[in-house]
Structures are given as structure tokens and as C-alpha cells.
Amino acid sequence: MRAITLNLDKPTGISLEEVSLPDLKPHEVKVQLKAAALNHRDEWCRQGRYPNISNGVVLGSDGAGIVVEVGSDVESSWLGKEVIINAATFWGEDQKVQSKDFQILGMPSNGTLAEYVHVEASRLCEKPSHLSFEEAASLPLAGLTAYRACFYHGQLQPGMTVLVTGIGGGVAQFAAQFAVTAGAEVYVSSSDKAKINRAKDFGVKEGFDYKNESWIEDALSQTGGMDLIVDSAMGDTLPDLIKLLKPGGKLVFYGATLGNPPMLDARRIFWNQLTLQGTTMGSDQDFKDMVTFVNEEKITPLVDSVRPLEKSLEAFELMKAGKQTGKLVVKID
Template identity: 60%
Template sequence: MKAITLDSKSPSKLSLTQVQERVLEFGEVKVSIRAAALNHRDEWCRKGLYPNIQDGIILGSDGAGVVEEVGDGVDLAWVGKEVIINPAINWGQDQKAQSKEFEILGMPRNGTLAEKAIVPADRLVLKPEHLSFEEAAALPLAGLTAYRALFYHGQVKHGEKVLITGFGGGVAQFAFQYALAAGAEVFASSSSKEKRSVATKLGAEDVFDYSEKDWAEKALKSSGGIDLIIDSAAGNTFNDLLQVLNPGGRLIFYGATRGNISELNARKIFWNQLKIQGTTMGSDQDFEEMVQFVKEQEIKPLIDQVFPFTDCDKAFDRMKDGKQLGKIVLVP
């Protein structure tokens, strides 16, 4: 079968190659992949910046398709079902945090950027009928991360003011759509004029250019104060976010694309009773609740571009350049 693998000897660090299919083990299923989507972790793997990097591993965490075959111990009724793959492996029994055995599909175990993917049967969830395979493939990792940040940790409520930073990225666009569906007043920030325009069209109360030095003052004046912030950047602009929060506000962050925070305004945090919470991915419970929420609200992921596997280099380069607005999808 065709698959996109990590290849450190290739100029692009990628190889579209033929990979031998293996026999299913107990409890496993084989999914015929109809669409797969990229995440930043795929690009980090290509750069060698992810733990347990191995050449020859099939990349990709997000995938949707049709169950083609089931192994021993798996209900035959799964055959022919249209499914989404949950890429969170071995989360564990504790809803509060992942286990030490937790891993994400696509490194170090083979992922979804292939014509076929073999995964444990308990990673399957039925695809909502209102989603195409491309839209369904865009959902898993980013959709799950956004759902846990907004609902489990953020405890978003109807009518609250929510700020989504870095609008346009995968997790941010889901958090934005989820917050709107939950009845929040949603604000967004981006350094891209185009992305700010899209956020406005989608229903943002206001949008801000975080590259401007006084963006936090503008956001505070426009919103009157934010109750919940979902952030992926951290870094030395973290204190700007604290300035925007209402007393008792929550700041949930799922990444640190701007690096660690060198200085934190501790007085602001304790005096205003602020809550700061880190988060990543999500539990099996979060995933099932997320898919149900998407189904009930008929949410459709924003798709940036769809590439064939043969143009995988272009797809990865677009992810690297940060040009995407929504998810980048590949099809076999």
C-alpha cells in the first residue's frame, strides 16, 4: 500500500513509498483511509523535534475511512462502517491527566497517512453523517484538544466572553466554532488580516492583531473583560493575556509556540483570583463527547486545502509556513 513515511535521508524528509501490510492482531481493525489531516506534530516529526523519532514510520494522527477488516475479538458489525479514528492511545482511566503509557498515533507507531491504517478497535467512532471524509479527517487531534480545553478545563458557559488566540490554526478554529455553538460571545486574535476577516465573518464579536503592542488594551476596551482565554502561544506575551481577563477568569493553554514564559505577573494572578491551566489532547470520554457535540451542533471543520498524497511535500511545506486557515487534508 502507498504510505507517507519519515525519511531523514530525503531532501524533504518524507517518502511516498510502498509499505507491506501486516496481519491484524487481536482486537485490531484495518481502516481503508479516505482522508487524513496534518497537525503541527507531523511537521515537528519531519524536523526531528519530536520524541522517539524513527525513520520509516507512517506519519499522521488524523484519519477517517471505512473499516475493511477486523481481527479476532472484534465485532464483525464494524466491517463497512464509516469511522473516525481517535489518535489518543493509552490515555488511561484518570480523566484528570494522561497515563505514562500515553502516545499519539503517527509516531512512534504507524499513523494515518497511508491507504490503510491498523488501529485498536476501541479507537473507532462512527463518522457523523453531516461530515464528508475530508471534514471528518480534520476533526480528531485538534478537535479533541479544543474540546477538552474549552469544556473540561474551561467550563465555558452560555453568555461568557471567550478569547481564542491564534485564530486560523487547527485547535484554535475548533475552539472558536465550539465556543460559538455553546452560546459564548467569542473574540479572536491573529496577526493575519485575512484570518481576522474570516473570524469576523464567522461571528466574532471583535478581532485583534496580537502583533500590535497595545492589542491587550484594545481587547479590554472592546470586550469589557474576558472570562475565558484559550491560548497556544505562551511565551513573553503571556502577561498581556492576564491583563485582558476579568477577575475570576480562566486561561487555558495547550501549547508554547512562543516558548516558555520568562516572567509571570504573580500579583495579577492571585489578586484577581485567576486560574491558569495547561491541557493537551483528551481522554476517550472527551473524544466521544466531542464527536457527539459536533454531531448535534452540525459543526463543519474549516478545510484549508486538500492535497493528494503525491503532493505531500507541498502539504507539509504549507503547514511549516503557517499559511493555512483551517486544516490541511491529504487523500490517497
């Protein structure tokens, strides 16, 4: 089968290769992939910045397709079903935190940027019928991360004032969509006006340009402060975000792309009873709840662009440049 594999011996960091799948295990299914979507971890693997990477592994965590074969221990009713794949594996039994064995599909195990993939049947969920394969493939990793950040940790409720930073990326897009759908008053930040305008199209109230020196003051003046902030940057942005939180507010962060904060305003945090909460992807229960929410509310992921498998490098380059609004999708024929 054709697949995009990690190849750090090449300047591009990836190769389109012919790859053979191992024998199907009793508890696994074979999925013919119709679409896959990129995440930042795929680009970080390509740059050699992800832990425990190795050449030859098929990249990709997000995927949607059709079950074409089942292992001996799997119910035959899965055959022919349109599915999405939960990329989070070995979460464990504790809803609060993942186990030490937790992994994400696509490194170190073979992922979804391929014509076929073998996954445990427990990783399957029927594709929401209102979504195309391209839209459905956009959902798993980013949707799960956003859902856990907003609802499990953020305890999102109607009427809350919410800021989602860095709108345009997959998790931020879903966090904003989920919060709007849940009845929150949602704001976003970005240095790209087009990304802010796209967010307004699905119900975001306003956006702030974080390169504007007065954006914190403007946001406080307009909103009165935030009940919840969902962030992935941290670094030297943290002191400003803390200033934006209302007393009793919460900042949930799922990354630190700008590194560790240079300082922490501990007095403001304890006096205002603020919460700083880290989060990752999510549990199996989070995934089921997220898909149910998407189904019931008929949420449609934002897709930036779609291209064939042989042009995956273009998608990686767009991911690297950070120019996308929504998910970068690879269609697999």
C-alpha cells in the same frame, strides 16, 4: 500500500513509500483511509523536533475511512462502516490526566498518511453523517484538544467572553467554533486580517492584531476583559494575556510554541484569583463527548485545502509557513 513515512536522511524529511502492514491483531481493525489531515506534530517530526522519532514510521494522526477487515475479537458489525479514528491511545482511567503510557497515533506507531492503517477497535467512532471524509478527517486531534480545553478545563458556558489566540490553526479554529456554538461571545487574535475575517464568517465577534502595540488596551476597552482565554503560544505573550483576564478568569493553554514565559505576574494572578491551566488532547470520554457535540450541532470543520497523497509535501510546507486557515487535508484514493 502507499504511505508518507518519516525520512530524515532526505532534505524534505519525508518519503512516499510502499509499506507493508503487519498481521492484523485480534483486537484491531483495518481501515481503508479516504482522507487524512496534518497537525503541527507531523511537521515537528519532519524537522526532527519531536521526541522518540524514527525513520520509516508512517506519519499522520487524523484519519477517516471505511473498515474493511476486523480482527478475531472485534464485532463484525464494524465491517463497512464509515469511521473516524481517535488518535489518542492509552489515555488511562483518570479523566484528569493521561497515563505514562499515553501515545498519539503517527509516532511512534504507524499513522494515517497511508492507504490503510491498523488500529484498535476501541479507537473507532462512526463518522458524523453530515461530514465528508475530508471534513471528518480534520476533526480528531484538533477537535479533541479544543473540546477538552473549552469544556473540561474552561468550563465554557453561554454568555462567557472568550478569546482564542492564533486563529487559523486547527485547534484554535475548533475552539472558536465550539465557543460560538456554545453561546459565548468570542474574540480571536491574529496578525492576518484574512484569518480574522474567516473567523467572523462562523460567528466570531471581532479579531485583534497582536502585532499592534495597543491591542491589549483595545481589547480591554471593547470587551471589558475575558472570562476564558485559549492559547498555544505562551512565551512573552503571557503577561499581556493575564492582563486581559477578568477577575476569576482562566487561561487554558495547550502548547508553548514561543517557549517559556520570561516572567510571571504572580501578584496579579493571586489577587485576581486567576487560573492558568495546561491541557493536552483528551480522554476517551472527551472524544465521545466531542463527537456527540459536533453531531448534535452539525459543526463543520474549516478545511484550508485538499490535495492527493503524492502532493503531501505541499501540505507540509504550508504547515511550516503557517499560512493555512483551517485544516490541511490529504485525500487518499
